[in-house]
Amino acid sequence: MQSIKKRLVGSYLLVILLTVIIMDTLLLLGIRQYYYDNVKDMLEKQAEVAGSFYECYLSYQDLEGEAGALLKSYSSTTAAQVQIINAGGMVLADSQGAQAAGKLPFDDMQRALAGESGHWQGNLPITGEPAMSVAYPLKSNGEVVGAVRFITSLAGIHGVIRNAALILIAVGLLVVLLVTTVSVLLSATITGPVERITRVAEEMAAGRFSARAIKKYDDEVGKLADTLNYMAEEIVRYDQLKNQFIASISHELRTPLTSIKGWAVTLRTGGVKNMDDINDGLNIIERESDRLTLLVDELLDFSRLSAGKITLQLDTVHLQELLDSIVKQLNPRARRQRICLVCETTKDLPVIKADPNRLKQVVINLLDNALKFTPPGGTVKISAQAEEEQVQIKIADTGNGIPHAELPKVKQKFYKGTSSAGSGIGLSICDEIVRLHRGQLFIDSVPEQGTEVRVILPI
Structure with missing residues (x-):
């Protein structure tokens, strides 16, 4: 049999575990999204500024010829990796000196060359490092002649998220520990009185109706203790009434039986010769017999009523x-x-x-x-x-x-x-x-x- 205490502690623990898991998950997702959005916003602003600067001041120059100078200008204002890409998708200049053969397979770059700002997030092909990039089109006279691409590593952000996850897990475990302790103490305040009431009920079941349940709290369990005590008092009272009833019935039966027997013996032995005395004795026997009959009828009626066996003849x-x-x-x-x-x-x-x-x-x-x-x-x-x-x-x-x-x-x-x-x-x-x-x-x-x-x- 699983005790109430185990069920209470188990239910509290299950609820708090689910709550901690859900809250930690939501917090981690929120932190991750917050950092990712900040990085994306920063890269988008830098790329937009770079694209607007090129379109306003450098669009009359040849992109391939001025790629190095343009890269130097862009990379001096950011810690991100900067790439200058021509209209064919080839990298003309890279702030980290990397060269790419062929067309780069990144979505952000393809969208930028199509005339829109693009965004990409994933792992870098060579190092496998998590990164995020934003590409922006470079336009000359309204035509896309290339793109500028800003790339930043997400390793640092992943480290921050990992540390936050460890802190949240530690806090969650501490909360679970505290809730478990509180639930054990709280369940003890419920199951303790119930166990004591159970022991008292077992004593009453064994016939010791003097036992009483102690009411510790004025709640449902306290009301149960009051009810049990009241039941014991009623049982004792009814037991006393039953004993009094038995004694009374015994007396009620003994009195007419004594009269009937006394007169029966007197009449049988011929101790009474006077006819008037004989009639008196017979009348007493008749009255006491009627009294006994009435008493027995009452007892039979009471027995039938208690057993629910009396039906009315309407x-x-x-x-x-x-x-x-x-x-x-x-x-x-x-x-x-x-x-x-x-x-x-x-x-x-x-x-x-x-x-x-x-x-x-x-x-x-x-x-x-x-x-x-x-x-x-x-x-x-x-x-x-x-x-x-x-x-x-x-x-x-x-x-x-x-x-x-x-x-x-x-x-x-x-x-x-x-x-x-x-x-x-x-x-x-x-x-x-x-x-x-x-x-x-x-x-x-x-x-x-x-x-x-x-x-x-x-x-």
């Missing part, structure tokens, strides 16, 4: 009829607790598409909580009304209320508040069922004044 639901039947079902209990259970709905409640059994489960669970935490003499009111494309079911009580610190957590799985009783999964199941209906469940509460739960469903 049907047409007359909301008014559903709420009325639920209120009739719970009215006896409300009267026993001396609580006023009120149902207030508008007459134009719409028909909705929902799972009637699951929706009934939600409303009964919410009313059960309201009745459970409302003291005698209190009121529990259920109401419903249509609002645009949705319907709102509201359950309000005048009970003890929920502390503000606990309110954001009451719908979480396994959460049980300081004053709650039961399994701690009822509201979680209700919230999941409402979500399956593409609805929302909201809880508002004021301690010692009461709680209001709103279920909003699409029509």
